[in-house]
Amino acid sequence: MLPTVFSARATLPGAGLACPKTVTFKFRISVPAAGTYYYRYVRSDGARSGKILQKTFGAAGEYDLPYNQDKPDYYWMLGKTYCGWTSIHFESVPAGDAAVPPSGALAHFTVNCPGDPNNTKYPAPPDIGAWLAQHPTIANALKWQSVANTIGYDTPTAAQKISYPAWSQAQKDDLAAAFQNAYSWFSYGSASKMSDDAPLTDKPENLLAPPNNPVDSSVALMKVKLSYGWKLYYESVAHALAAELHGIFPNWSILSYNADSLAALFDSALMGTNAGDFLIGTYRIFVSNKRVGNQAHTGYGPPRWIYSQFMKKNNLIGSTRLATIGNVLEWARKNLRHFEGTDTYENFYDIWQYYGYPPISSIIAGTTDVNNGFARWTAGCHGSLGFYTAVLKAANIPVRPVWVCGHALAYFPTENLYMDHGDDPYNLSVKNSTKPMTDFLIDEATYKSWFTSDVTANILDENGPACENVARVTTMP
Structure with a gap:
């Protein structure tokens, strides 16, 4: 068995900031057993990590999965209005799989750039x-x-x-993150697999x-x-x-x-x-x-x-x-x-x-x-x-x-x-x-x-x- 992503959250930059803007992502995973696992970040635009990453866990459990030592959160820099998602694919073999579907939850997000004509099509999630x-x-x-x-x-x-x-603030944060995800999901096109909401x-x-x-x-x-x-x-x-x-x-x-x-x-x-x-x-x-x-x-x-x-x-x-x-x-x-x-x-x-x-x-x-x-x-x-x-x-x-x-x-x-x-x-x-x-x-x-x-x-x-x-x-x- 491979790990699964059960929490995927995007942190958005301020709405009024000029583009390019950087979206950061936090992922929490469920690890089935001790061992070394290989993975790549995957995105809605078809891009993926150029390098296969790996991490060793000493026991089964739930863990935050940082990007790397220099940048603890995975990030995506965008120069135009965009609505999409990011997630993680866990590889079945160390050399990497040919197909890289998400291994669980997706972090949907919407970024608006001031003056972009697509802002109407992809409205920013309200507060x-x-x-x-x-x-x-x-x-x-x-x-x-x-x-x-x-x-x-x-x-x-x-x-x-x-x-x-x-x-509590943590409970409100859970709802806010889920709302942002759901709102952007509706904008993205309302396609879903059961595993997308792991x-x-x-x-x-x-x-x-x-x-x-x-x-x-x-x-x-x-x-x-x-x-x-x-x-x-x-x-x-x-x-x-x-x-x-x-x-x-x-x-x-x-x-x-x-x-x-x-x-x-x-x-x-x-x-x-x-x-x-x-x-x-x-x-x-x-x-x-x-x-x-x-x-x-x-x-x-x-x-x-x-x-x-x-x-x-x-x-x-x-x-x-x-x-x-x-x-x-x-x-x-x-x-x-x-x-x-x-x-x-x-x-x-x-x-x-x-x-x-x-x-x-x-x-x-x-x-x-x-x-x-x-x-x-x-x-x-x-x-x-x-x-x-x-x-x-x-x-x-x-x-x-x-x-x-x-x-x-x-x-x-x-x-x-x-x-x-x-x-x-x-x-x-x-x-x-x-x-x-x-x-x-x-x-x-x-x-x-x-x-x-x-x-x-x-x-x-x-x-x-x-x-x-x-x-x-x-x-x-």
């Missing part, structure tokens, strides 16, 4: 700290759970979270996976390292803010969102729970009476990859939020199939070849269940809610899961609409219907009539009258 200071509603919605839960699956309280204004992946190391739990455990759960949870969170926030400030979704804006919608995008406790490590997904044994802390069953993934390789590639981004929701649900109606069997680690691995929630890429591409063949399998209503949540979040469209009688329903807070069962799109009656998927969504009045007048509540009684109305819309003409 996200200054923008958040001007938009305190958004700043206060960015909440990281800084105090760990005593009982892992309890809903974190407001006192356990800190909003952006109270973040270490983010839709198949993170699951600390609860076998052998830590028996393969035939009654339910597959997910827990990742807290450091990974933090990066997953701030990269998601950076993507959302970069899309907003870049005008990627011109027909909707987070500035119009209410607290419920902003929380779905920006409250870390709706992605996972700080319990020493980062627990992901509401566990059915610990479902709260209130739905405010419900978490989706998904490992998420790099938001830029989801945006470019699913939402954009499949033309799912519509002219409105509702049209986009409808497009995703139409894709689900056409493609998804309910999994067979139970939600054990063993069965999940047999279907998705991963000990955890179904990976987004595996759902999209389809997998071969060793017992039931190939399909774009989804883990029932809870797995589908996880999928809808992850992919729509990449388009700044929030989804909130609701637990009803053991099932997962979807609430779309910006539209104030519900889907009365996560399995609705691939219900046979719905598949055979000519009605658009948005016609199967119900308004709040209908939700109250069918389920409960308390829109803050989960319904935990699995034998109550509300249970008969789960998926009721699929039976209506």
